[in-house]
Amino acid sequence: MSEKTQRLIDEISQFLAEERRLFGEWDTMSANPRGQSSPPLQPGDCSSLEELRKLCETTDDLKTDLENTRLVFGVGSPKADLMVIGEAPGYHEDKQGEPFVGKAGQLLNKILKAIKFEREEVYIANILKHRPPENRDPSGSERERSLPYLCRQIELIDPKIILCLGRVSATTLLGIDESLSRMRGKFHSYMDRDLAVTYHPAALLRNPQWKRAAWEDVQMVRKRYDQLRGKTH
Ligand code: URA
Numbered sequence: 738m739s740e741k742t743q744r745l746i747d748e749i750s751q752f753l754a755e756e757r758r759l760f761g762e763w764d765t766m767s768a769n770p771r772g773q774s775s776p777p778l779q780p781g782d783c784s785s786l787e788e789l790r791k792l793c794e795t796t797d798d799l800k801t802d803l804e805n806t807r808l809v810f811g812v813g814s815p816k817a818d819l820m821v822i823g824e825a826p827g828y829h830e831d832k833q834g835e836p837f838v839g840k841a842g843q844l845l846n847k848i849l850k851a852i853k854f855e856r857e858e859v860y861i862a863n864i865l866k867h868r869p870p871e872n873r874d875p876s877g878s879e880r881e882r883s884l885p886y887l888c889r890q891i892e893l894i895d896p897k898i899i900l901c902l903g904r905v906s907a908t909t910l911l912g913i914d915e916s917l918s919r920m921r922g923k924f925h926s927y928m929d930r931d932l933a934v935t936y937h938p939a940a941l942l943r944n945p946q947w948k949r950a951a952w953e954d955v956q957m958v959r960k961r962y963d964q965l966r967g968k969t970h
Pocket residue numbers: 823824825826827830835836837838839841842863939
């Protein structure tokens with residue numbers, strides 16, 4: 738070994754010894770001094786929908802007991818002024834990775850069309866981003882773990898109006914234990930936005946007598962949407 742190389746090795750060794758004296762041993766997993774691991778990324782740290790989607794892909798917070806389910810993040814315009822929020826993905830949504838693509842989704846598309854919205858114009862998401870086993874109602878823990886991710890999604894999309902489909906969606910966001918009939922037909926305030934509640938399309942398929950009330954709810958939403966966007970009626 739040349740003298741020059743030896744001198745270089747000595748200098749590097751001295752440098753590393755000084756580093757260890759000042760900062761302790763390096764944790765090679767996290768590349769942080771003193772063995773500290775970097776704090777995990779939180780939904781609130783994400784500054785774009787893409788970043789949030791990536792976090793949703795990797796976190797266990799959103800998983801249900803059903804194994805190997807697909808992330809159903811949300812679909813539609815990232816700048817939508819109307820955000821529609823359902824309950825949880827079902828079989829078809831899990832297969833396609835997109836919310837509301839089964840029978841309930843077809844009815845939702847018709848409802849949106851009836852109030853002159855294209856599906857691509859709004860943003861559609863669910864309280865849960867993974868399918869629960871046997872399509873059961875999301876548990877309290879699943880809702881609680883999912884909520885921070887959905888709240889960040891709402892902040893990033895920044896809609897003027899949120900439309901909750903069904904009791905699970907509305908009670909999770911509003912944090913109240915109320916019947917659907919008492920929550921529908923009016924606007925609530927949520928994260929400084931207007932939030933309306935109506936029947937879930939799957940419930941409407943089973944109970945067509947509720948369609949009139951749902952029609953009134955979505956017309957109320959359309960009217961407020963136009964008012965907020967400066968259109969007059
Ligand atoms: N029901 C929901 O609540 N969400 C879906 O995505 C599909 C059915």
